[in-house]
Amino acid sequence: MRSRRQASARPRASLLLKLGTIFCVLFLHVPMAFIILYAFTTEDKSYVFPPPGLTLKWFAVAWGxxxxxxxxxxxxxxxxxxxxxxxxxxxxxxxxxxxxxxxxxxxxxxxxxxxxxxxxxxxxxxxxxxxxxxxxxxxxxxxxxxxxxxxxxxxxxxxxxxxxxxxxxxxxxxxxxxxxxxxxxxxxxxxxxxxxxxxxxxxxxxxxxxxxxxxxxxxxxxxxxxxxxxxxxxxxxxxxxxxxxxxxxxxxxxxxxxxxxxxxxxxxxxxxxxx
Missing domain, CATH: 1.10.3720.10 (MetI-like)
Structure with a gap:
C-alpha cells in the first residue's frame, strides 16, 4: 500500500517532457524502421520513399x-x-x-x-x-x-x-x-x-x-x-x-x-x- 501511495504521489510528466521523450525515441529508432522497410522494397537501385512496392525476393537472394x-x-x-x-x-x-x-x-x-x-x-x-x-x-x-x-x-x-x-x-x-x-x-x-x-x-x-x-x-x-x-x-x-x-x-x-x-x-x- 505504501509503495502504491508513493507512486500515485509522484508528479505527472509535463507535456514538454513527454514530447521530448517521444522525439528522443523517434530520433533513435526511425532510421532502423527505414532499414526494415527498404528490405522489402521492389526498387533495387536506390532508396525511394515511399517504396514503389513490397516484396520478399531480397530475403531469398540473401539466403542464397x-x-x-x-x-x-x-x-x-x-x-x-x-x-x-x-x-x-x-x-x-x-x-x-x-x-x-x-x-x-x-x-x-x-x-x-x-x-x-x-x-x-x-x-x-x-x-x-x-x-x-x-x-x-x-x-x-x-x-x-x-x-x-x-x-x-x-x-x-x-x-x-x-x-x-x-x-x-x-x-x-x-x-x-x-x-x-x-x-x-x-x-x-x-x-x-x-x-x-x-x-x-x-x-x-x-x-x-x-x-x-x-x-x-x-x-x-x-x-x-x-x-x-x-x-x-x-x-x-x-x-x-x-x-x-x-x-x-x-x-x-x-x-x-x-x-x-x-x-x-x-x-x-x-x-x-x-x-
Missing part, C-alpha cells in the same frame, strides 16, 4: 548468397570466442580488484576499463602495430583479440559492481563451514554473479558481433558480416540485400541485449553496456 553465410559464420565464431575470453578475464580481474587490497589497485581498474573509452581507431592502430612488431599474421585470432579488448571491459564492469555489493562474510561463512575454494565459488559466489555475467556476456557478444572499426585493422583479408555490409553499400544494386542482412543483424544484437535487460532488471542494472 554464400558470401553472406561465410561472413555470418565468421562473425558468430569471433563473437562467441571473444565473449568466452572476456568472461574469463573480466571475472578474474573483477575478483582481484573487488576482493583484494594491493598497491595500485585503482590504477589497475582504470587500465582495465580504458580500452572502452578510447576511440576504436586508436585501439585498431595500436593492435595492428603490435601484431606487426610481433610478426603475427592476421587471422581469426587477431580479430578475437581485438574484440576481447573492449568485451573484457563490459564483463568486468558488471562483475565488479556485483562483487562489491556482495557481502564478503558469505564467503567467510562458507569456508568456516568446511567448503573448499571450488565449492565456495560454485555455491556462493557464482549464484550471486550469475545474472551479472549473463548480462555482461550478452552485451559483449552484441558488441563483438557488430564491431567494424577494430575489425578493419585486425582482420586482414577476412570479412566479417559488418565489414561485408560496409563493402556492399557502394554497390547500388546490392543495397536491398544489404538491408535484409541489416535486419538480421538488428535481430541478432537485439536478442542478447533484451536478455541482459530482463536478467538484471530486478536485481541490478547492467553497467558498462555502451561503447
Amino acid at each position: 548468397r554464400q558470401d553472406v553465410w561465410d561472413a555470418l559464420t565468421l562473425s558468430v565464431q569471433v563473437a562467441l570466442t571473444a565473449t568466452v575470453m572476456a568472461l574469463i578475464l573480466g571475472t578474474l580481474a573483477a575478483a582481484a580488484v573487488s576482493r583484494a587490497r594491493f598497491f595500485g589497485r585503482e590504477a589497475v581498474s582504470l587500465l582495465v576499463i580504458l580500452p572502452i573509452a578510447l576511440p576504436g581507431v586508436v585501439t585498431g592502430i595500436a593492435l595492428r602495430s603490435a601484431f606487426g612488431l610481433a610478426d603475427i599474421p592476421f587471422s581469426f585470432w587477431t580479430i578475437v583479440v581485438g574484440h576481447a579488448t573492449f568485451c573484457v571491459v563490459v564483463v568486468y564492469n558488471n562483475a565488479v559492481a556485483r562483487l562489491r555489493r556482495t557481502s564478503g562474510s558469505l564467503i567467510e561463512v562458507s569456508m568456516d563451514l568446511g567448503a573448499n575454494g571450488f565449492q565456495t565459488f560454485r555455491y556462493v559466489v557464482l549464484p550471486n554473479l550469475a545474472t551479472a555475467l549473463l548480462a555482461g556476456g550478452m552485451l559483449a557478444f552484441a558488441l563483438s558481433f557488430d564491431e567494424v572499426i577494430v575489425t578493419t585493422f585486425t582482420a586482414g583479408q577476412q570479412t566479417t558480416l559488418p565489414i561485408w555490409m560496409l563493402s556492399e553499400l557502394v554497390r547500388p544494386r546490392q543495397r536491398p540485400v544489404t538491408n535484409v542482412v541489416a535486419v538480421f543483424v538488428i535481430a541478432v544484437t537485439f536478442i542478447p541485449i533484451l536478455t541482459a535487460y530482463w536478467a538484471t532488471r530486478s536485481s541490478a542494472f547492467a553497467e558498462g553496456g555502451g561503447k
